[in-house]
Amino acid sequence: MYPLRMPRPLAVAVTLATLALPSAAHAASLTTEPAKPCYRSEERVGFLGSGFTPSSTANLTRDGTFIEPIPTDGTGQFDAKLRLHQDTGAETRTYTATEAGNTGTTASVPVTVSAVGVRLSPTTGSVSRRFRIRARGFTTGDILWAHIVHRLSKRTVKIGALNGACHTLRARRRLLTQGARLGRHRIQFDTFRRYKRDRQVKSTYTIRVVQGDR
Numbered sequence: 647m648y649p650l651r652m653p654r655p656l657a658v659a660v661t662l663a664t665l666a667l668p669s670a671a672h673a674a675s676l677t678t679e680p681a682k683p684c685y686r687s688e689e690r691v692g693f694l695g696s697g698f699t700p701s702s703t704a705n706l707t708r709d710g711t712f713i714e715p716i717p718t719d720g721t722g723q724f725d726a727k728l729r730l731h732q733d734t735g736a737e738t739r740t741y742t743a744t745e746a747g748n749t750g751t752t753a754s755v756p757v758t759v760s761a762v763g764v765r766l767s768p769t770t771g772s773v774s775r776r777f778r779i780r781a782r783g784f785t786t787g788d789i790l791w792a793h794i795v796h797r798l799s800k801r802t803v804k805i806g807a808l809n810g811a812c813h814t815l816r817a818r819r820r821l822l823t824q825g826a827r828l829g830r831h832r833i834q835f836d837t838f839r840r841y842k843r844d845r846q847v848k849s850t851y852t853i854r855v856v857q858g859d860r
Contacts, residue, residue: 673697676743676753679725683811684758686783686847687732695743695753698722703746709739715746736760736782736812760785760812764835764849773855774824781815784808786847787837790815794822795832800841808837826855 674697685691698704700722706713716724724743738758745751762783768775781790790805806817821833834841836848 674743674745674751674753676741676755678755678757682785684736684760684785684813685730686785686812687759687761688729689759689785690727690729691757693724693726693728693741693743693755695724695726696722697753698724698743698745698751699748704743705746707742707744710742716743730757730759732759732761732783734761758811762847762849764790764851766851772824773822773826773853774820776818776820779805779815779817779819781805781808781835781849782812784813784815784835784837784847788813789837789839790835791837791839792819792821793834793836793841795834795841796827796829799827802839802841804839805835822853822855828855828857830854 674695677694679692679694693706695704695716695718698718700718700720702718702722704716704718704724706716706726713728714726716726718724736758738756740754740756742752742754760783763781765780767778784790788808790808792803792805794801794803803819803821805819806815808815822831831853833851833853834843834845834848835850836845838845
């Protein structure tokens with residue numbers, strides 16, 4: 647009869663293993679909201695933390711540099727809003743939340759941030775020259791447009807599709823015609839076919855046409 651009792655230790659072991667699983671499930675985590683592969687400069691992002699000690703403090707750092715202390719709520723969670731900034735190019739940074747009273751409770755998330763802007767070249771030449779256009783950071787859409795405004799007239803030129811996580815583009819386009827009127831031409835790049843001067847995400851240039859440019 648004794649052999650019939652042998653499986654009991656196995657059943658206990660399985661039970662203990664099952665009871666141990668929740669501790670892994672409660673490990674600290676840090677995520678971003680909205681979740682994106684690339685954020686534009688000046689975009690406001692939520693950093694969501696969970697798995698920390700309730701009603702404690704988590705210190706938030708960026709690549710090891712302290713940003714600010716963040717209080718956790720009664721469930722050990724927090725939602726910190728940060729405005730991201732990038733002057734030029736794109737860069738991936740690591741944001742880390744570490745519990746102030748227990749440095750073993752920590753979580754990290756990588757965040758890629760891109761500057762928003764357009765570069766035009768050459769800066770001199772015929773008024774109807776083809777510009778080399780380089781753009782990045784226009785995460786508000788998939789197509790880049792150029793709106794050329796001169797006094798009361800305006801027209802829109804499709805530059806092309808934005809590619810990659812940070813919505814970059816390289817193209818060659820004519821922005822002004824050979825018969826462009828004299829004076830100041832304001833060129834606004836954005837991701838909307840319809841022109842609005844007050845678009846939040848844009849890059850602007852001014853080209854002055856004078857006698858002899860043609």
